[in-house]
Amino acid sequence: MMKVGIIGCGKITEVRHAPEYNENPLCQIAGFYDVFAEKAEAMAQQYGGKAFSSVEEMLASDIDAVSVCVANRYHAEISIQALRAGKHVLCEKPMATTEADCEAMVEEARKAGKYLMIGLNQRLAKAHAKAKEILDSGEMGEVLTFETHFSHPGPEGWTGMANSWFFDKKTAQFGVMADLGVHKTDLLYYLTGKKIVSTSAALATVDKRYPDGRLVDVDDNAIALYTLESGAVGTMHVSWTNYGAEDNSTKLYCKNGVLRLYDDPRYSLIVEKRDGTVVPYELDQLTSNKEQTSGGRTSTGIIDAFVDAVVNDHQPIISGESALHAMKVIFANQRSFESGRAERVE
Ligand SMILES: NC(=O)c1ccc[n+]([C@@H]2O[C@H](COP(=O)([O-])OP(=O)(O)OC[C@H]3O[C@@H](n4cnc5c(N)ncnc54)[C@H](O)[C@@H]3O)[C@@H](O)[C@H]2O)c1
Incomplete structure (x- = not known):
């Protein structure tokens, strides 16, 4: 125990x-x-x-x-x-x-x-885990390009506070680029097994305001153009100003077809093969912030995975060390925004 x-x-x-x-x-x-x-x-x-x-x-x-x-x-x-x-x-x-x-x-x-x-x-979401299994099997071939999205109406709906600490640079340090972006950056690394070697990032604060009307201190939208060590290129788009349905989708365009993740209300994973066959998987749906704040909840698996690591004395599946790469990319995104140039990830 x-x-x-x-x-x-x-x-x-x-x-x-x-x-x-x-x-x-x-x-x-x-x-x-x-x-x-x-x-x-x-x-x-x-x-x-x-x-x-x-x-x-x-x-x-x-x-x-x-x-x-x-x-x-x-x-x-x-x-x-x-x-x-x-x-x-x-x-x-x-x-x-x-x-x-x-x-x-x-x-x-x-x-x-x-x-x-x-x-x-995000690594534990069922469609992500299944996609990882498919990619590792080699049947889809190399990932050539990708797009990943994570957008919702912002943290004030989540915490219920208009003047959320999420908007304060001293306390949060990052805006949506890291808040949602670290999930998707890590997911790309996890799924492809390839490090991100360079990034060109645009960050903007376009709509989130403090109660006194000033724009908040941190970015509310961010887009990053990532190059993987394999040479594949693709984008990550994260936003706190999506006032419609939450978007948590990822598409991986591979040599032998396409993987669509959380891109369909019914099938959380759709595999479209190059020969025309389509394999839909009805696995789970990610619980949106809106659903979670109104009491809807499905286990993310994160707590069970941590308890299992401690009780059975083994490295957790999302160790600090394995999370470091995504953070290095997050800091490179920040540098790229400040320099206005593509930046290498150390
Ligand atoms: N994994 C995910 O998908 C996910 C989702 C939401 C939030 N988070 C992360 O969880 C963390 C907390 O976010 P939240 O949404 O619960 O925010 P929140 O504002 O609702 O809660 C933060 C709590 O921490 C307390 N607190 C702040 N500084 C403290 C300190 N030094 N010592 C003790 N208590 C302190 C605050 O009083 C508050 O009760 C953040 O880092 C956030 O990025 C992760």
Whole structure:
């Protein structure tokens, strides 16, 4: 039985971490911490465990692991503190706000001999997992070009706060380019198995405003043109200003046909072969932000995967190390926007 503490009691804890740990029979929630004590108390009342009065108090207890579900700026500091205290860590995405911090988290996990997992749940979505299996089998041949999208109406609908920290550069560091873009950047790397070697990114703030009418500090739209180490080129388009239905689709154009992922309301994966055959898979549908905030929920698998890694003592499937590449691309996107040129990913 694994004992877990949850740090940060906002939306992602409410809709994912707390209910998914609670439903896992191999796990017990030891308690919660939030800078706003009443939020930790409300969670403890609903799910059991105690409301800790500080991160230190939680880390001094007999928990095995923590979930780090706070605003981006505090991910590295709290994750490193927990690893040093000998706890396994599941940290939400984006991993951290500087490249040095991302690397320090991975190094600290290595030194502590503890597991660090990052909440890049898109890898576990059923159609993505099936596409990975098909691509790895070689039947579709090499990926030649691709397009991936992730867009919704923005984080204010998610957190329910018009003046969300997601808009504050000091606390969030990134806008939609990393908030949604890190999921899709990581997904491209995961599916193709190829690193992104260069990027040309356009970031813009066109519509998101603070309650006083000023445009927010961070980008609300971003497009990146990626080149993979194989030479394949393609695009990632992410947006917080899609006021229609959420778009979470990816298309991979391969030598032997096309994979369409979450591009159809019924079939989450459609394989179109070059010889004209079409194989539709009715697997799952991704739960949109709108559905999650109105109580709809399907397990993302992320919590179960973390519990399994801790209980059975093996590297988590989305280790900190494997999440580093997507973060390096995110920082290269930022550099490309600032320089106005294509940038290499180190
Ligand atoms: N994997 C995903 O798809 C996904 C989806 C949504 C959010 N997230 C990530 O989860 C994290 C939290 O997002 P959210 O939507 O829950 O935001 P939120 O604003 O709803 O919740 C954040 C909570 O953390 C608390 N907090 C902030 N700084 C803290 C600190 N230093 N110590 C303790 N508590 C602190 C706040 O009081 C708040 O209760 C973000 O990094 C976000 O990017 C991931």
